[in-house]
Each structure stands twice: as structure tokens, then as C-alpha cells.
Amino acid sequence: KQEVTQIPAALSVPEGENLVLNCSFTDSAIYNLQWFRQDPGKGLTSLLLIQSSQREQTSGRLNASLDKSSGRSTLYIAASQPGDSATYLCAVWGGTSYGKLTFGQGTILTVHP
């Protein structure tokens, strides 16, 4: 059974810092990995999707990397802003859990001015 773990569970940083969120998964036979953002009580917004054949994806100040063989992904946020405060979720598609995304528990990020 695929399991996804995100570290740290919570992170508080001052504005302007660069930061890294970590995601690991137990079954490396995935088709893709998706990073989401969730604001309190709201839906999920897709940030980046990395195909299993790719190593990284970039969107603005966000960069996500994937090391499929070691079962790890990182989300790098450059020059953090208070508006980046949210919960960040990592999810994998495929492997022994075909047909569904398996989600991590999320990292709660707070960026203070």
C-alpha cells in the first residue's frame, strides 16, 4: 500500500526566506506526483505536477523536484511571502494505488512579516 509522508508537519518562517518542503513515498512505481496548496476551509489548488519521467518542474517562485528511485520529492519556495501561508499537500498517482491519488498529511506553512 502506498504511503506518503510530509516533513515538517508545520513550518514558520520570516518573510523573504527560501524554504524547502519534503515529501516521501513508499512505492516508487508512480506515474506522477502533484503538489497542492490548500487555504483554511478551502479547496485544493494544483501548484505543480511532475511526471515520473521528469526530474523537476518550475512555476514562478516554486520549484519541485522528483527522485523517483529514492521515493522523494521537494518543493522549494523562493523569497517567501505572507500570502504563501497555507497547507501544502503532496500526492502521488500510480503504483500499487492505481486509480487514485495518495495524499500526505501536509505541511502547514506560516510566513510572518
Place this chain on the structure above:
Amino acid sequence: DADVTQTPRNRITKTGKRIMLECSQTKGHDRMYWYRQDPGLGLRLIYYSFDVKDINKGEISDGYSVSRQAQAKFSLSLESAIPNQTALYFCATSDGTSGDNEQFFGPGTRLTVL
């Protein structure tokens, strides 16, 4: 307009009542999903459908049923609601023909069962 819409956005009901949550999408996607989110448990898949005639159980389907009325509509029913079905429910869609299967989520329905 939102690409994935859910109705109602909030619902309070009593134990034993039948409840239907509805999801509509204008993205033209063939695949649709229902998830629930609970504090400490994360998001878990209830049902998914890869096309109108395809319905599959997820990891927590007991107590739920679904109907795919059209490509754009996917409804979730709680036949007899119980308090532990209190949760935030999300509908999602993806394009199975795109190759990447990126999933897009609706705004959620907050359901409280008293």
C-alpha cells in the same frame, strides 16, 4: 466561473437522513472523483469514475453511493448519514486522455451530521 462546482457548500443534517452532494464540471474531463478530508487523516478517496459507465470504489466507500449522470456530473449520496461522516468533501476531475492525469478540485462541501 469555477471549472469544478459543488453544491451545497455547507450542509447540516441529522443522523439517519439521506443526503446528496453534487458535483459539476465544465473542464470537459472524463474522470471524476470524490474525496473526504478529516483532520489528522488527510484526504481519502471514496469513489472514482473514469467515464460515464465506469464506477469504482475507493478506500472508504462503505456508507456511500455515487451516480455519474453525465460526463460533467457526479453525485455522492449518503444513504443514512451518521455522525462520523462529518467531514469536508471534495470532488475532483482529471483528463484521462492528457497523459498526466492532473487533478483539479472543487471548493468542497462541509457536511455536519448531528
